[in-house]
Amino acid sequence: MNIKFDLNITQTQKLVMTQEMRQSIEILQLTAMELKGLIETEIMENPVLEFNEVSIKEVVPVNEDGGPLKGEVVQEKPPKEEIQWEEYFHSMENADYRGQTQLSTVPDDEYGFEKFTSQEKTLNEYLHFQFKMLKKNLSEQEKRIGEYLIDCIDDNGYLIIDMDYITSVLEAQEVSIQKMIGIIQGFDPCGVGCRTIEECLLIQLRQMGYDDDEVYLDIVRNHLMDLANNQFKRITQETGLAIEDVYDFKEVLKSLEPKPGREFSSSERVSYVIPDGSIEIVNGELVVKVNDVSAPRLRINNYYKGLLKTPDKNDETKLYLEKKLDSAAFLIRSIEQRRDTVKKVINAVALSQSSFFFEGVGDLRPLTLKTIAEMIDVHESTVSRAIRGKYIQTPKGTFALKFFFKRGYSQGEEDRSSDAIKRLISELIEKEDKKKPLSDQKISELLQQKNLDVARRTVAKYREALMIKPSSKRKEYR
Known part of the structure; x- marks a missing residue:
């Protein structure tokens, strides 16, 4: 084996990112809420930073009688009107307002309508309220079982726990547990406390008066998937019902609620966004604005600027101030650069x-x-970071910036986006003959007649994205 050392000179190209560059990139891709949190943290940790909109009054120096010291910065607070809460609530005739004793804990410096709005009742609270009405007729063990079962019901209204586990935890007989499950299943909303989709539908059907129609109940128990797949002939062969009756029964099932607790949990899924900018139509032209809330302007406190210029300070203080000033200046530049980049992207869009x-x-x-x-002369990765988590308010609604980046299809001299194709597919399905629904292949052929070359697989993908069933499940028999 020949071992030797060589010295070679090679030319390579690589990107070396400084800490400042990394921070600038991170700030660019932050959402409005994330940027707000970062700014709040920086202002708490860096005393030289402050919001540009804050009005601050500098107080002249006085002696040691309790007045402000030389150079001290204070913020004037407007006088607050005292509110006589006790007199106010006693004047209200509605007992619901007088019963809200927790309002006395509201901080004196914050008054607002939100402090007096009622909290929406959850499904768990609603079930416990109904259960309390029956407690006087139940034994202590049944009360314990019922309360435990209610706590095991999820937001959709389903009892998500195994029977063997319940019996071992509660040390109760299965008969007692089944009795309490039956009681809870009689609560409102109808179908709550069920363990399967079949049981949920059966509870609602019995309440509608289908107790004696065993043939329909049997369809739910044994042929629910066949019914969902429009296998009406198979069901008629095994049940003896006419195909029209099976179709009518499917329409009844479609009117039922498969998730009884949905009306209680829907409010928890509401989300809010802060638009990073807006596009408005003014005199027939588009005008772009950047939201100052999403990119607040900062500045360096004049007091600390003056401290750095004064000669009577030690090296440690000077080093500390220079470090904080450099950090603040870089953060301000990064936020302004983010603001400028986002505005350029919105303008281009x-x-x-x-x-x-x-x-x-x-x-x-x-x-x-x-x-x-290419339009704003930056790299693609910069655009990708700039649109991450960003929203804009438009005359057509509020959209994520990513919404406007779509795959396209040529239509003669013009191009159509994927969303436009989805809309065409939706319109074709809405106008179709329900007895002879359009297949994916037929939709593809109709789009080709409009000079849009969209494959059958693409049609199927877009149809599924629109949550539209295939033709075999859209067919109606009358």
Whole structure:
């Protein structure tokens, strides 16, 4: 084996990112809420930073009688009107207001309508309320079983626990547990406390008066998937019902609620976003604005600027101030750069998708990151980071910036976005003959007649994205 050392000179190209560059990139891709949290943290940790909109009054120096010291910065607070809460609530005739004793814990410095709004009742609280009405007729063990079972019901209204586990935990007989399950299943909303979708539908059907119609109840127990797949002939062969009766029964099932607790849990899924900018139509032209709330302006406190200029300070203080000032200056530059980049991206999007803001989704054009990057002279990765988690308010609603970047299909001299194709597919299905619904292949052929070359597989993918069933499940028999 020949072992030797060689010295070679090679030329390579690589990107070396400084800490400042990394922080600038991270700030660019932050959402409005994430940026707000970062700024709040920086202002608490860095005393030289402050909001640009804050009005601060500098107080002249006085002696040691309790007044402000030289150079001290204080913020004047407006006088607050004292509210006589006790007199106010006693004047209200509604007992519901007088019963809200927790309002006395509201901080004196914050008054608002939100402090007096009622909290929505959850499914768990509603079931416990109904159970309390029956407690006087139950034994202590039954009370314990019932309360435990209610706590095991999820937000959809289903009892998500194994029977063997319940019997071992509660040390109770299965007969007693089944009795309490039956009582809870009689609560409102109808179908609550069920363990399967079949049991949920059966509870609701019995309440509608289907107790004696065993043939229909048998369809739910044994042929629910066949019914969902429109296998009406198979069901008629095994039950003896006419195909029209089976179809009518399916319509009845479609009117039932498969998730009884949905009305209680729906409010918890509401989410809010802060638009990073807006596009408005002014005198027939599009005007772009950046939301100051999503990118607040900061500045360096004048007091600390003055401290750095004064000669009578030690080296440790000077080093500390210089470090904090450098950090604050870089953060301000990064936020302003983020603001400028986001505004450029929104401007480019407004220019590229101008037809959408005047007409709607049907005029949405294909758009790529590369196109916007070339328009504003940045890299594609910068555009990708700039649109991450960003929203804009438009005349057609509030949309994520990613919404405007779509794959396209050529239609003669024009292009159509994937959303426009989805809309065409939805319109074709809405106008179809329900007795002879359009197949994916037929929809593809109809789109080709409009000079849109969309494959059958693509039609199927877009149809599923629109949550539209296939033709075999859309067919109606009368």
